[in-house]
Amino acid sequence: MATTTAAQQREQARVEYDAFLAACPSRQLLDRVSDKWVTLVLSALGTDGTNAPGERCGGEPRVMRYSELARQLGGVSQKMLTQTLRSLERDGLVTRTVVASVPVTVSYELTALGLSLHETMRAVKDWAEDHMDQVLAERATYDARVA
Numbered sequence: 001m002a003t004t005t006a007a008q009q010r011e012q013a014r015v016e017y018d019a020f021l022a023a024c025p026s027r028q029l030l031d032r033v034s035d036k037w038v039t040l041v042l043s044a045l046g047t048d049g050t051n052a053p054g055e056r057c058g059g060e061p062r063v064m065r066y067s068e069l070a071r072q073l074g075g076v077s078q079k080m081l082t083q084t085l086r087s088l089e090r091d092g093l094v095t096r097t098v099v100a101s102v103p104v105t106v107s108y109e110l111t112a113l114g115l116s117l118h119e120t121m122r123a124v125k126d127w128a129e130d131h132m133d134q135v136l137a138e139r140a141t142y143d144a145r146v147a
Contacts, residue, residue, distance in 0.1 A: 032091065033117065037076060037084040042121040044072045045094070045110045061118060063097075063109045093117060 004012070017026045032038060046061045064072075070081055085108060088094040093114035099105040110118055 029091070032087060033121070035084070037073070037080055038088065039121045039125055040073050040076075041069065041081075041084055041088065042093070042110070042114065042118050043125045044069055045108065045114070046118045046122055061110045061115060063107045065105065065107050069108065088114070 016024075018024055019026045019030055045064055066081070066085075069085075070076065070078070073081065076084075085094060085096065089096050089108075091113075092111055095109050095111055097107050097109070099107075
């Protein structure tokens with residue numbers, strides 16, 4: 001049996017995980033990370049909590065309690081936040097820590113893998129905020145032309 005080097009294994013994975021191929025399992029991951037709640041959770045876990053409403057997320061990634069995340073993510077239901085956090089934990093992007101206290105404390109934190117995705121997700125969120133006026137104008141132009 002031939003052995004392969006780490007570089008050869010990475011190259012093989014690069015060939016096997018081509019998201020443009022229909023059978024590629026990386027499509028499931030792309031589907032997961034393109035979800036709005038995933039983007040917002042990863043962005044929220046990357047803020048230090050010092051930004052005012054409407055201000056850019058800044059600071060270092062931090063540990064957040066479930067209730068803090070729920071407050072930060074306006075409009076998320078308890079069910080959706082729980083499902084999102086479980087999927088992120090399953091994918092190794094977030095760790096969940098339970099502290100046996102009264103009441104029990106549950107907190108979430110980005111893993112190293114989650115940190116590697118955090119900046120990209122925050123950039124997507126920031127891009128959407130920066131370009132929303134332009135997108136709304138383009139939609140109005142399109143709708144007027146098509147109608």
